[in-house]
Amino acid sequence: MIPLSWYLIVAAGLFSIGLFGVLARKNAIAIFMGIELMLNAVMINLLAFWRYHNPGQITGPVFVVIVFAAAAGEIAVGLAIVISAYRRNATVVADEINELKG
């Protein structure tokens, strides 16, 4: 029987690895992968608390479905921005895309 804290520790580990990925990577697409890891950690937490505290209530799974939609929307628009930035000044490195002119 797996105690609830194990799930939360795995989710915290996944979250901090994703955080490191977002902070330390140069390539914009690698930053998006880090964000995906953090979103997965959130989903593990939601479902772990739903399962261990009140499986009768449906709020946990509804939140997870909304997180799926948010993650999909975010990565779709994010990668589109990265691709069009790459097309204009031929670089995907995050800190070289810094001019905001039109």
Place this chain on the structure above:
Amino acid sequence: MTWMQIVFIVTAAVTLGSAVRVVSSGKMLHAALWLVAALFGVAILFAMLEAGFFAVVQVLVYIGAIAILVIFAVMLTRHVMEDTGPQVIQSWWLAAILAAMVFAGLVVLIISAGFKAQLPPIQDSQTMIVALGQALVMPDGYLLPFEVASVMLLAALVGSIYIAYQKR
């Protein structure tokens, strides 16, 4: 140490190991494929949490669509110079320390909270799916987030097509 706990430890090790590889691997496509391995590990965790629907949806949406979208984006922004340069910024150790502190803080919080360990009984997941379906549509349930999610998806679709589409 029942066999369930052994399976959990193995899945957690696989997930966290491939997550570390996602963050630290040089070639972008290898990072994307390690991301798929990490997402598959998370899908197994969902199955162990008896939320079978979300394990399948995770494989369908994340591995079937988002991972392939990331691989397409990696392919579209192929740039030979990218692969040879250092993949990590100079002060990456600062980010590593910050992430480690976040992790340590969370673990201390989790252990001190002392969650009760017994597992409440659960009805079979068929009623969970039916309850989820009804909750998404009931006015007193989650009708508004359901419709707002569709408007958000429409905005994401139209916006990213407008940005990514390149008139030949």
Place this chain on the structure above:
Amino acid sequence: MTFISDPINFIATWLRIMLANVGASPDLTAFILSVVGGGILATGAMLWVTFLIWYERKIIGRIQDRLGPNRVGPWGIFQSFADMLKIFTKEYITPNGADRVLYNIAPVLSVASVLLIWAIIPFTVTSYGVDLNVGVLFVVAVAGLGELAIIMAGWSSNNKYALLGAFRVVAQLISYEVPMVLSLLVPVLLSGSMSLNAIVKAQNVWYIFTAPLAALIFMITSIAEVGRSPFDLVESESEIVGGFNIEYSGLKFGMFFVAEFLHAFTSALIFTVLFLGGWRGPGAEQYPILGFIYFSLKNVFSYFIFILVRGSLPRFRIDQMMDLNWKVLTPVSLGLFAVVTIVAKLVQGNPNELLRGLFLLIANGVILLTTSLVMGQFAARRRRHLDERAEGQKLRVRSQV
């Protein structure tokens, strides 16, 4: 429940009793039973492919008015065994610069992703791998794993054409998954459950009669999902040289074809379970062996349609294929979903099952009619446009002469 009427379940209970006598704990017996059952099911599926290859080559031969394999054994039965032996002894040539790990995982993953679907197919009322209550979504999710295997194969063989071929095929598979998932909503909606077993049990009136358009869209998209004849950009000669499996040789190359044949047969299985009522038939509840016979007869019929389509239709160009999907199949499946939900809800009141099915049939007929009218009108307009352009060119040529 004698041996005759239900062999698989009979053996399973006998094995369980024998294991209990030996004193294995219930957990251990469940584990051993699932390992043995799964092993038999998986090896059975893999060996079944050899029959499929022979069956298909014979029928394609007959379609093209030739005999098909008949040298090795009577009617060429052992032809696919001979092919298997030959391909077992072919040398593995790995291109230099290939990404060795991914290069070897790709064929294994592509076969595994198809074999997984066999775990949830209900063969008879009692014997099925497992009654997963998210069965339909599981089938579509596993198809996603197959696309990943194709990307791995294309990327890891370090060949420009393999990479391009792999991504063209994945673009095709991805766009054909949209109408497939939307048309799969209709059986789930009518039966009120996602588990394949419950869908079969709910099919007093086969869903091909109540929702023929959903069956048609599912058939077209599963042919495209497998990459078979009208949609076969995978290894068609006129396209990019040999597609993604160009750098594979020996049994790795063979594994991609085992995966393709098995995927074609599995799509026929899913079509039978969802639309032709699986093992439903007179007496299938009491005598599961009868159910298995009905199930295999319907399978032979639906797999025959796959082969017939493969043998008789010319190949699509890639832009025609994409237009067919995005401009015809996806709008039609969205319209079908809208109409079927409204009609099913309005008609849900009356108890008579046949009447409900009739109304749904009429709704599907109306959509089929409107789509064919719209497409006919669109095609006429396009033909007029092309004629005018041809007319214009002729005038210009005559004026220059």
Place this chain on the structure above:
Amino acid sequence: MLNDWLYIGIFLAISAFLPAAAIVIAGFLAPKKPNTIKNQIYECGIETVGETWVQFKAQYYIFGLIFLIFDVETVFLYPWAVAFNQMTLYGVLEALLFVLILAGGLVYAWRKGALEWV
């Protein structure tokens, strides 16, 4: 509920093991005589021209994008479809609104010409 997924896990292990075992067995049976010419990349007989990492069109990304959005839409619709029998007409119309809003996205992509395979 849990032993369902255990069975799927065992079946995944078996169905990954079978082709791998076949490939390994064939590896022993097959001859091994690699030479440099044989291991070269197949390029219809001519030398590899230019870089292998070839550029791609934005078309692939747009198809993947529309697939992702419609995939997430079906994730919302499947629980609703399972709960269809206990649903009132009001619930059906809401799901219809959900689908129509996203069909608007498809119409936009069609009018903008993003669906053309250039």
